[in-house]
Amino acid sequence: MNIGLTGGIATGKSTVSSMLIRKGALLVDADLIAREVMLPGHPVLAAVAGHFGQDVIQEDGQLNRKKLGEIIFNDPNERLVLNGITHPAIRQEIRRQMAEYESAYPERLVVVDIPLLYESELQVLFEKVIVVYVPRDKQLERLMERDGITEERALARLNSQMDIEQKKRLADEVIDNSGTLGETHEQVDKLWNRLFE
Template sequence: MNIGLTGGIATGKSTVSSMLVRKGALLVDADVIAREVMLPGHPVLAEVAAHFGQDILQTDGQLDRKKLGEIVFNDPKERLALNGITHPAIRREIRRQMEAYEKSNPEQLVVVDIPLLYESELQSLFHKVMVVYVPRKTQLQRLMERDRLTEEQAKARLDSQMDIEQKKRMADYVIDNSGSMAETERQLDELWPRITRP
């Protein structure tokens, strides 16, 4: 069985994915893959720099995430252009890792953490989709604190994704992460037998 894990920015997907791994799930992390394709020497980074200009690179060839973020979070066309370059490579690697896990560990739950799962219309890849949820107000507050953003900057990032309430409605399973860690863990304990049945 595999599950697509998603949510919104600052809803706590990493916390939930870590809890699932501790319970025995195997994790494919789209964020890790997305960082790997943006490392110096990777053809995807070269293509991104060709489109957005060498200014998005630091002197050592590393991506300047802040500079690229300023461009794509404020211009939907440029965000689409970036996604058009990066997403195909990320999807290929997600599929490769999923298939490798399912072949080597057919009994284990495979969890694939994809922040933009619904936006990228990838739900058909999975048996079920789990959404990590917090209300937008909480999401905004956490994002401002976590990334030291102004309210305006944080709202721009939230607005670049599908609304969290819409994701919640589309989900097969919802984990409400607005309470304590113990409360989140309790929800996963309840769900675990249902998502690991053969």
């Protein structure tokens, strides 16, 4: 079974995916894939530099994430351009890894962690979509604390994604990660049991 795992920035997707892995799920991590296509020598990074300029490339050839982030979090059109460059390659690799896992481990649960799952309209790939949820005020607080950024910058990032309440409404399953780690664990245990009933 393939399930999509999503949420908003700073809602705790990694926490939930780690719990599912410990239970025996296999993980396809879209963020990791997104980082891999931005490594020096990859054609996607070359295309990004071609559009955004050499300013987004550091002297060592690595992507200057901070510089690119400043551009795309403040200009929705540039964010769309970046998505148009990166998403096809990321989707292709997600599908490849899913197919590989399904073939090698047909009895295992495959969890695909995609932060922008709904924004990218990828829900059709999955039997179920799980949303890791925290209320927006808590999300903002966690993001500011985690990344050491101002409220203004944190809001710009939150506003670049679909609202967490909307994702919650679209979900097949919701894990509310606003309580304790133990409470989240309990919800993951119950979800696991439901998936394998």
